[in-house]
């Protein structure tokens with residue numbers, strides 16, 4: 001009743017096509033959702049590439065992304081939840097994705113969702129961490145608890161966008177620290193980020209986390225941009 005009234009007073013529109021959303025739709029309309037370029041978990045070339053990103057670096061049990069970043073619509077969605085003060089878009093999209101992944105083994109055995117932290121200055125400036133919202137979307141579907149405050153970002157690294165892969169790795173070295181490791185001891189955690197490119201930032205975080213006794217690591221991101229890099233090379 002209240003949501004119907006709010007809908008009437010403040011019509012919600014699709015982030016992608018700007019059409020009015022039905023009451024059952026959230027952030028992105030059903031028609032746009034269908035046309036977004038999905039990455040099939042265990043079903044395609046991109047998923048294979050994502051898993052290979054971590055080979056020989058840190059042992060990762062499972063890794064996947066929801067969408068391909070080489071799509072104007074996906075880039076627009078990410079930009080909206082990251083920079084336009086609409087973090088709930090990240091939560092809504094994560095919820096849809098988690099719902100689909102629930103039909104697979106992706107969440108099997110996962111004990112905790114760990115959002116990639118922002119440096120506190122960046123978080124203060126933005127007012128939120130979009131990864132908290134992605135984690136919340138997954139929690140709503142799976143019931144897996146979110147654990148914050150163990151992985152800390154201690155350095156505010158400059159943007160990675162224009163760096164080569166080896167420069168990226170140096171750029172992110174020592175930017176994370178683990179505090180209260182006992183909270184994740186013997187747990188299988190899902191590390192959550194917004195966009196994965198070369199995996200360097202994720203790798204830096206995983207390297208810190210892997211020292212926790214008995215920990216197992218999996219990775220989820222909303223978008224995967226790796227194919228863009230490869231096309232540029």
Ligand SMILES: [Zn+2]
Nearest residue numbers: 014017029032
């Ligand atoms: Zn739409």
